[in-house]
Amino acid sequence: MGAEPIRKLERNEPAIVTTVERLVERFGDRCQVGAAIREQHANTTTWLANLPPDAVVFAESAEEVSEVVRLCGDAGVPVIPFGAGTSLEGHVNAMAGGISIDLSRMNRVLAVHAEDLDCVIEPGVTRKQLNEYLRDQGLFFPIDPGADASLGGMAATRASGTNAVRYGTMKDAVLSLKAVMPDGRIIKTGSRAKKSSAGYDLTRLLVGSEGTLGIITELTLRLQGIPEAISAAVCPFETLEGACNAVIATIQSGIPVARIELLDELQVKASNAYSKLDMRETPTLLLEFHGSEAGVKEQAEMFGEIAAEFGGSDFQWARAAEDRNRLWQARHDAYWACVGLRPGSKALATDVCVPISRLAEAITESRRDLDESGLLAPIVGHVGDGNFHVSLLIDMDSADEISRAEQFMARVVERAIAMEGTCTGEHGVGHGKIKYLRKEHGDTVDFMAMIKQAIDPRGIMNPGKILPDDSF
């Protein structure tokens, strides 16, 4: 009530102390203030410092989330939603202190409407949990960012991953949301209709808003039928450029690949060692085809012709579910495999996305740049979307290495933007990428800030994320 907007990211110590006291009183054991738990709730896999919240409330309902938000709002204390802690750009850091709302206990599947290919879930449900739940009904949820993230968090960061080339991103998968807004009201942004023209698209506004406009407390998600046939393949290439050009041609031909993932030579080495595989150590595509038996065969043949043209050969097929799972597990473990290349280092993931025609250029320039910079860094990518990651293996005790890595990251982003791409394909802005937002969006950032200001005038919702200071 009259609290100053949180713009300077300064701690309001007395307000925080009082608020934590009130929350402990209200939630008892479900409000934790221990250092370890607070640090875990500011988990970050970037070089951004861990900035823990002052308390963690384990919410069990939208009404409880609303209660915490109202209480914090009245005092001008930040609230930071927390799902599974797998975000990569410091999204859950408490820049000005405040309360982490842990949503992991809100993990019920509320309804599966198999006949409408949708489901209604709480935000703490993880993607693996959902897919296990759905399997018996012949359905699956396709968005797969690798980590077993919570679906609320995936919506909040507009996540995507390996299947996005065929099935889209969280922007496409979310039909409707319930969210607690900064004034504590609980809203519902849409219906279960497959399409609607009824007013502003607040579903898509909340997807990707990283907890800065509202806290997602329920999701209605589109599901897919498990395809009749699934077939995966490993396809090694002579050169990185050849692999990229095969991807470009595949997408341009309209082959509806379900997954088309790149591992560069270094990543293949790392994954062979970590995941006990025996892939040829050369730039490699991992693919998956979904469809009818005939359709999958047709797609695979079409891809085979393209691959041969660009120096790809020696396919290995994985048709059995366990072989496929082993392959994709290896892909998902790419991060840990990287770290294994240089024990003691931290793997810092960049994330850019370019128009598909620029993919080969963007990746080969990054590779050349890395080699010149003397940085050890495998490249992986959801290349069917033009999206790739460079995993920089950094000795976090070396200021020089960190500085070289930061400069490299800036160059990757600048090249992507110059190619009409984006500074983040799927990881989000957090505070790690705020500095690039205006470069990419120009004055558009001011309109984002107007929306933030209008909906969250006290600035309590995950302050210090997405929006640069100069936009207010």
Add this chain to the structure above:
Amino acid sequence: MGAEPIRKLERNEPAIVTTVERLVERFGDRCQVGAAIREQHANTTTWLANLPPDAVVFAESAEEVSEVVRLCGDAGVPVIPFGAGTSLEGHVNAMAGGISIDLSRMNRVLAVHAEDLDCVIEPGVTRKQLNEYLRDQGLFFPIDPGADASLGGMAATRASGTNAVRYGTMKDAVLSLKAVMPDGRIIKTGSRAKKSSAGYDLTRLLVGSEGTLGIITELTLRLQGIPEAISAAVCPFETLEGACNAVIATIQSGIPVARIELLDELQVKASNAYSKLDMRETPTLLLEFHGSEAGVKEQAEMFGEIAAEFGGSDFQWARAAEDRNRLWQARHDAYWACVGLRPGSKALATDVCVPISRLAEAITESRRDLDESGLLAPIVGHVGDGNFHVSLLIDMDSADEISRAEQFMARVVERAIAMEGTCTGEHGVGHGKIKYLRKEHGDTVDFMAMIKQAIDPRGIMNPGKILPDDSF
């Protein structure tokens, strides 16, 4: 400049007079004030009265649009963007007078990036114009609302139509927009990357905002490759319910139909007469399959089995392009065919969308309701999405008939919302559907209004559309 916000939809006569004078001085012949041209720019195919603007400016560039917006903004005079005038809910009515900005001369295709499956166009390009332009390159733009609408207008109303079941709506087709915002600034909402997590999704916020937040001056659109094989079919059913249930089963089976359209018995009669066809006069599905030769055959066979199960039979195939075109032209002329059933009447289109599992129920209840109400009204639908239209043929001189039709429309919407559907699948809110917005969205409407207020504090952008008065 101190102008009062336009909330009460009252004309500010002196400001309008001065503004029109200044625009005539600045734009000469390209600022028209004649009654006929003004009325044409408030064209509406609903029963909503024609409320013409005070002048029409034919803009030729984003900079000119910006100039008009700044001038109007300073004076507190409304601006209403105009594309092709095919909207259905009074979107271009000048509720408080003001200036219509006609964008039809901004109709250049600026770039086609065939290798990235995208293009960059001005907002006045129509969908037919774009598809003619693209044909030689083996590409097409799938969103097809029937009318030859402008693509800027289609984005503004979040249009969809016959192909949406396979290719999505304008929400999915727009990669990025340029828009003139209420303060006259020109922003760009995204890049050409296929996906991005870089901040709030202003692309999706502007899509469907009906000119109330900004005026779209450039669109980057996703394109599709023209499929190797296309096959269309007409499939008559014994009953309306059978046809609907066949649609439900088709969608649930995951058959990737490109089009699946319902005409009820009355619409078939009307279309036979108007389009000189000889379809059996019974509830009928029109279908189109896209894919490889083998894929299309497979899809058609799968659909055939489903149709037979629900009383469908006697397929007629249209494989030649000219036969297909004739069929879809008839579908697109459904509106005119309706009017032909009752010369002198006006056809008023309702537009709701429900989860697919509720489709048969929603349509058969509407049919029963119509028959009980004694209203003459064919039903057509983009039924693969759960979206359908009732075309009420009304004698506009009969207050009683109008009143019965209005009551019917309200019931259709209420049933759709009760079935977890939406009050508009694709036509938008305009001012025709404002009264249903709160029923569908509850408090969410207040957050829409906060956004409107923040971005357009003077309320100059197409006032009186989308947002109910009680939301400010």
